[in-house]
Amino acid sequence: MHLRFAIVGGIVSLFSMILIGAFVNQRIESAVVRNSAISAAVYMESLIAPLSQDLADGNELSREQRANLEEILARPAVRERILSVKIWKDGGLVAYASDPDLIGQKFEPKGDLQQAWQGDIFAGFDELDHDESEGERALGVPLLEVYNPIHSIRTGEIIAVAEFYQDASELKDDLRFARLTAWAIVAALAGATFLALFGIVRAGSRTIETQRSELEQRLNLITLVGLQNDLLRLRIQNASERFSALNEQLLQRIGAELHDGPAQALSFANMRISAWRNANGPEEADLILKALNDALGDIRGLARGLVLPKLEGASIAETIRRAAEAHTERTQTEVLLDGGDKNDGNMRPGLPQLICLFRFVQEGLTNAWRHAGGIGQSIEFGIQDGMLVVTVSDQGSGFDPNATADTGRIGLAGLRERVQSVGGAFEIDSDPGQGTRLTMRLPIHERAV
Template identity: 40%
Template sequence: MAAMISIRAADPAATRVTMSIDEQDGRNAAGISFGKAAQKPAATTGAWLPGSLSAQFLAAGGLLMLIAMLVAGYLITELVTGGAIRHKAASTALFMESLVGPAAQELSVSKKLSGAAVAKLDALLSDEQFKRRFPYLEIWTPDGVVAYSNTAQIIGQRFKQPEGLKRALGGEVAAAFTDLSAAEHVIRGIGTRYLEIYSPIRQHASGQIIAVAEIHEQTEHLHSDLASLRTSSWAVVAMVTLAIMAGLFGIVHRGSKTIETQRAALARRVFEMEEVSRHNRLLKERSQRASARVTELNEQFIRTLGADLHDGPAQLIGFSILKIDEIRKSTGPAATEKLLQPMQSALDEAMREIRSIAKGLLLPEIAELPLHEVISRAVRAHEVRTSSQVALATAEVRAPVSDAVKICVFRFVQEGLNNAYRHGGGIGQEVGNLIDGFALRVWVLDRGSNQIASSDWATKGGMGLYGLRERVESLGGSLTVEAERDAGTRIQMTLDLSGGLLLG
């Protein structure tokens, strides 16, 4: 039998395997092939599949980036709008200080403004455009008294100091939207939220804060500017977030594609290895069947040799023996010579046939017997030959096993009992068998005082045991020996009948 296996890799993504087995008669050939086109699992390299790394990143990363964008956008917008309001307040405060500061210098020596200073301030605030933008103006003394206001009814009154006033007295320019619940606003009935800007007024000579100017500014333009700033800030934050997300997603997407490609390639390799493994199992089964067939053929050959020896050389030798009696009765040399010539020819022919035929051992007829009866026949033959007793613990086997299995079991029992008789004196001999699924177990044991331990059987067990191991392993089975000095020996063979050793 010849076997050929060839593996060709045309490219890293495709592997083609071709196997063929040609049996010895040249008529039964089986070819098996598989390749990328028909057998391989479909490649799944899309990075948008559910559960893929890209999809997971897009879901989790997108949510996290959205939260980060909202937080960053809110903080940045608040910072930008706060900065814009402070800048607005600072510029307005600088403008108002330049207008109001000179008229309020007399507050450094007096708690009240003179009529001339009030008239000067009224004149400054009388412009209609100025009044539309800055409808209210108050000048506070450090103790919370309104020293001047374009609303005369609150001049000279003391009110709770606003928070902005306190900060301005500390030297800061403060800005806040109008608190409509403040007493000075309730008196005047102000219902519009202006931007209140508190600017400290300093004495020209010493720089000491002598008063605080509070200006109320209309917020229409301010709200429009703040809305524009917020929109621009959110747009910048969104674009930066999207750019970061796109960059990270590109990296993850590329890595995900690489991982998916490698995973698909690995799946193809695993699939191909499984196919190779499956075909290897098929090859093993075919090899076992072929080995079983070889064993059967060997036994048939031995049987044929025995028949040839009986029908050929044995007949010629028998003919020669008959000629011996005729030679004894011959009357002279001429007659004797005449009788010797055919006798010599027959013996020469028998010798030629004997030399051309190898002597073999004939098995009894076991082809039609079930396996447990094959075991029984081997045991009875041993008992007749050795006049010893053997205990049988056989289980009925109705499975149609091949002749190769029957021959192997017969030889195993025969050789095992020979060893039990030779090394253990035939004491406590037992033969049994068991079927466990597709596993066939047959054992021979004795309880005699052998002198060979398990570790020595490999070298001291003799050629019979060596040949028996070869016979069992040729069918894909195994042979084990358990022996202790002076404690008996157990020899067991195990065959897997699923590997083509069953008929039908």
């Protein structure tokens, strides 16, 4: 940043220095020339005005007045300062001149002469390019031209204009020195200002660079922490998926143990009591036999619910259909399936996602059967924005999800935990008298048609 400022600031400072220096020099030259002209005009008017009063009534000086004027101009003190004199009448007539050949001639009035007739003193370095300036050109020195109005002593009116040329060699040297001094001062001030601003900008640039470096380090640290958090989240999700798989294995083992252990024992007891009853046993055997049959049915139902069918490698549609068919077989109720796009149903996610999908449908249909009597049971599924969206709904009496949030029921709470453990989202949409909709949104990482 400070390098760009050095380039741009240097250019701006250079142009500013040139403009300011030119302005200051112009003002210095104007002031010096005007002051010199005023002092020379006052001096010359004190000498010429008393001898020029004849011009109030005529266009030329008397011989006596002309002789007196030439005598004054010939004095060494005047001759050193004033090199040439002309006295103009209105209309460009030369009433008197240091060069006698110009007396009585008429020239086109210049703007400077006309300005003097308005009462102003005018001074400047003349280029001596007019016809009446031939004698001054021959002098070969820089001249300061001054026009000074001559006033009538009686009326105060302007009766003539005196034009005189002053040797400006010394004045030129003074102006040259003043210009150099002004340029040096302007350059020094511009340089000092530029250096001061450059120092401020450089310090600010270093501060900005330091802060930017610190921000980059913090951003890198935040990015690293974010990556670590993502890694930890993936590890937690993988651990949850492994735990879910292990939990299913445990449930299958418990189901197998129930089927092979207590269920077999109860089945054997049932057969012996049946044989005893058939052999004219007591009537209490009927009650015992009924209790055994009920317990055996419950255990077998529990075992079937704990044991999952083989899901690995299955598609989304197959998994949902198996859960729905198992529910229909168990409850003898109808379940409507709406799979949307066929390609969505053919996708084959990983085993943890399939287990979660099966349990979600299984638990959702079980809730619909228990609390809605299996009325209007339906399953909708499809892929939306890379997410598997599955909805299990019924047309039962519905309920208020907020009112039942703290009742201690573990079915929906456990289902929510299961879905969230594999990175999914779980929603309940229900109102009294409006039925219930359970929706699961599950990220799908693997696709295979």
